[in-house]
Amino acid sequence: MKQTDLKNIFSHYRERAPTIFKNKELLTERFSPGNILHRDPQINQLARIVAPAVGGEKISNTFIFGTVGTGKTLVTRHVTAELEKESPAIKTLYINCKMKRVSDTEYRLLAELVRALGGSVPATGLPTDQVYTRFFSLLEQQKKTTVLILDEVDNIIKNIGDDVLYSLLRVNQDLHDAHLSLIGISNDVQFTDGLDPRVKSSLSEEEIIFPPYNATQLQDILLQRTAEAFQEGVLDRGVVAKAAALAAQEHGDARKALDLLRVAGEVVERQGGQKVLIDHIDSASQKLDTDRTTEVLRTQPKQSLAVLASIITLSGDHGVQTGDVLSVYEKIAASRGLKVLTQRRISDLINELDMLGIISSRVVSKGRYGRTREIRVMLDPALLDKTRKILEENYLLDRLGRFS
DNA sequence: AGTCCACAGGAAGGGCAGGCGA
DNA sequence: TCGCCTGCCCTTCCTGTGGACT
The missing domain is CATH 1.10.10.10 (Winged helix-like DNA-binding domain superfamily/Winged helix DNA-binding domain)
Known part of the structure; x- marks a missing residue:
């Protein structure tokens, strides 16, 4: 291909009027809507649990359960972000334990925690107890109430065991001017069954359950986003309902519903079409499955x-x-x-x-x-x-x- | 009731690479 | 540079197991 052709392709992209999307970002899980629909009870429950932190008190360790795409992470991050705004003495750390090279070993998990607190740890080389010490001293230096959110915490148990959690839960005994509280998030309701009883009881001082969304709720969520995500009149009648229905079949997964709409839009965009039809949701569903598997295989x-x-x-x-x-x-x-x-x-x-x-x-x-x-x-x-x-x-x- | 098959899967450890600190 | 530490991939050794066969 000649370089002039490349230029043509790029400039075509720059100059053409956006036909499908207005703001695709709204259809990704990175986007956090100001108003989270159908999760008021869970938001209020979590807010009541973390509220004592505003007065400088330690808050209860909390366990959050729910299947994929039920808003656990969204709600937790929303509530803790609001909490942080309430007092300069509160800090929240978010660790996604499913990420590769985060929670596959004790060392890596601790290194990740140190980095989240602004410290640095080499990828390998230090004795694990030294990394523990660094983490504790950073916590102490902060002089804050730290809320540690461990998303997909079951991965820690699977890969490392429950000793790390036990150590983290006991850390307050050694801290003088700081507190650490844990919020564990998991898709697997049964995973606490195999935990050390001491870990289980101190990790689940409070529990919140996120039920799956039904098709109507999913539709509300999609409609809330599509108005700003897509150009006007792009979505054919029934497209949103179809995406909601498909995702409701898969355990009420809102993330899946949003993905379906986004991928369907991308398919139409690439074909140079003007309108997203119900059939495009089916193709999007197939494409999502295929992409996931081939990506896994290639790695x-x-x-x-x-x-x-x-x-x-x-x-x-x-x-x-x-x-x-x-x-x-x-x-x-x-x-x-x-x-x-x-x-x-x-x-x-x-x-x-x-x-x-x-x-x-x-x-x-x-x-x-x-x-x-x-x-x-x-x-x-x-x-x-x-x-x-x-x-x-x-x-x-x-x-x-x-x-x- | 006892034997035996074809593995499953736990435990321990070897060897290598990458990195730290003295 | 050297000793030490960790992660990772792998081997070796071993015990356990459900059910057909004797």
Whole structure:
């Protein structure tokens, strides 16, 4: 392509009148509306819990539950931001524990906390207790009531265990001029069941539950945003209702509903269309699913892709067994110059693919013929096709979907 | 009732890379 | 530079397990 062509493309984008979106930002989860709909009880409950901080008192540790896209993070950040405005002696820290390299080890979590308080910690190298000490001394220096929001806190338990939480919950015993309170947010209602009882009781001094939105509530939320997000008259009749209905089927997920509208708008924009129709919501729904999976696959290590290639090669109407996967994997890895990993490691890689939702596996006993895992590929035909292409790009399968 | 299969999956630790502090 | 510490990926060793078979 000539450079002049590039210039044309860019200037076309700059000069053309916006046809679909007025402000796309309103359809992203980064945007926080001034008025949060259908969450008054939860906002009031949380406000009452954190209010004592204004008077310099320590506030109760709080646990917030609710499925994805029910406004937990939005409400928590809204209330704590308002709280911060009330007094200069209050500071809130927000940590998203689901982010990679944040809560996968104790060291990283503590390093993240230190950074949030304005300190610095190397990515690796220090003994963990030194990072603890840095965190405590920074807290003490602040002389403030600090509210620590741990979003998706279940990831900490999964990756590190509950010792860190226990230490964080006890930190007030060593602080003189400061307080630390925790707000834990989780999608998984059952995750506290396995917690150390001491952690469980001090983390859930207060609990707030966020129920899923129903289709009508989702529609209200979408309408609140679409007026400013889209140009006038762009959305065809029934588009908002369709997006709300689809998202309501998926556990009342408002984020999903907003994504559907945004992606549908982007599809129309790219096609040079003028109007978002109901069909575009369906295409958006498919595109969201595909994008998520292909993104996950592209970031997988080669060994993991080699295991997936083995599973796909073997998969048919019946489930595939670990032993078969292993022998095909060994052939693929050896012929591609990869180091051939042991069965133990392959077992873990199969588990990881399962957690990513790419395959589904369950342990079955075949009696005299041993215990194994039965593995099935969980991709629809279109996605499977894309997956094969990614495996081809990595030279793990040929164009016919074989490994030889 | 006992045996045995084909693994699952926990525990411990090796080896390497990256980084700190003396 | 060296000793120490952590993260990460992996191996080795081991115990546990459900159900068909004897």
